[in-house]
Amino acid sequence: MNKLVHIILLTFVSTAWCADPKVTIKYTFPKTVVRNNYKTVVVEKDRDCLLACIVDNKRAEKKVQWLVQNFRTNTPIPISTDTDTQNAFKYQIDKPAANNWRLKIQNAQESDQALYICRVQLGGQQNANDSRMIQVIQTPQIIDYKTSSNTIKKETDPLDLRCDASGIPKPVISWTMVGGGVLPTGGRELTAPSITIDNVNRNMKGAYKCKAENIAGADIRIIYLNVQFQPQVRAKEDVVRQAVGFSSELTCLAAGNPIPEESQMYWSRDGVALDNRNKFVEEYYVGSNYVLMKLIVKDITESDYGQYRCYAENIEGNENAFVELQQSASEVVQRPGLSGASMLTFSITTIAMLVVTALLHCC
Structure with missing residues (x-):
């Protein structure tokens, strides 16, 4: 009986020893979402990001690595081995638990957008790994020196209203008229960085709304166009x-x-x-x-x-x-022209007469 127990224990230990490491990125900050079928962590520009890699069944001689795979090169580049990082200003590795290798990406920038891989080498070309896509976003902000201010034009002058904004990803610029009017280019909305008009006319006077928008949010700028023209006198x-x-x-x-x-x-x-x-x-x-x-x-x-x-x-x-x-x-x-005051007086008087007439009929 003791011999049988001994054999079972040896079998269990051997099986556990031979089992491949299991690598899982369980916790992230911000939380993981699915974007374009990829598990993605969306982080605001200039903020920090955390990826916690849990590794079970790891042999002592096996090392945990974090790698980054840039979209352009498509080649994984090691950024750490165990808790040692190659760029301490950008990356930090800590171990809140014995099986947890937590990567901190500091002060996230647009250049940090990539695939981050937690990996344990199994032997040869084989490895166990898990990964997350990092997407960096930034709320649009309209750039003053690249955006038109309130403008005064004369009739027949050319006009170029421009709007530009920073943001990640690059914001989409759209134009509408405040109040919902039709744009000089036709239609009620134009998606373009500028509105170009060869010959301004008086009907184009008004408030133009530029909206810069991406997945992080939007920014709005109102630009007033004042069109000057000589008097038009009619009898x-x-x-x-x-x-x-x-x-x-x-x-x-x-x-x-x-x-x-x-x-x-x-x-x-x-x-x-x-x-x-x-x-x-x-x-x-x-x-x-x-x-x-x-x-x-x-x-x-x-x-x-x-x-x-x-x-x-x-x-x-x-x-x-x-x-x-x-x-x-x-x-x-x-027939005299009615002013606003006389029209109001007329209306109130008329209503009062109708009310009095109705009351007399009721009585």
């Missing part, structure tokens, strides 16, 4: 009729950028400014990108009929339009 009505003794309003609309100031606009007749304030009243109402020019002619006489000129200018140029005041046989009632 609301080319001909206005009114009878003698009544008053009349002549109206022009001046759109320009910069918006013409009051000192840059006037009404005239036969090349002469209208200085008689008892007869002529000039009013100007500024909108978002235009000015409403109004001329009120009071107590019309025969001599007031004729052609009136509305004029506007800015730093880009000037333009004018003409309104003809003609005589009518009887009074012409002009």
Whole structure:
């Protein structure tokens, strides 16, 4: 019986002695994920990375090695044997347990992206190993000196809006209009490092959003394009009729950028400014990108009929339009333009009347 036990023990010890080492990378920081069918550890640039290699059934004379296999050379290069490293500034090996060879990759950079292999040589060309792919990422950051700032252009000028960003992997640059408008290049989104326009026009004014994005995140820059152009002056009505003794309003609309100031606009007749304030009243109402020019002619006489000129200018140029005041046989009632305040008053009054009427019907 003792002989049988002795034989069993010898068999067990021999089997354990002859078993091949088992190599497993069990713990990593950050945690291992699967990317493109590879077990991958994704680490942020300038951060440290840990790979813990557990080796069981290792004979004493066998050494544990860490190797790195670069994507370009595709040749494994030893970086450590047991706990000795060939580059202590980049790699450290410690042993938190007797069977644990833990690799620390310090201050990860883009050049550290590679396949890291934990290996025990079995003999000849055979070895036991496990590996992890290291992917280094960096959140995009738009580069100021390579990116356009807020821009002022004149109509017909060429335009090149550029956007560049750092990041790992290289960020993808896309453009949209703030508010969802259509880009000058067509469509609502453009994937390109720049927007190039041969001839700028006033309709291209607005806020352009550059977005740099990769798997680590995104960065955004808003670039404002301001397009300057000379005033475009249009008469609301080319001909206005009114009878003698009544008053009349002549109206022009001046759109320009910069918006013409009051000192840059006037009404005239036969090349002469209208200085008689008892007869002529000039009013100007500024909108978002235009000015409403109004001329009120009071107590019309025969001599007031004729052609009136509305004029506007800015730093880009000037333009004018003409309104003809003609005589009518009887009074012409002009419909006044409603301001925002008068429209609001009208609406509130109307609603109040409807409510009172409904209550009277109920009672």
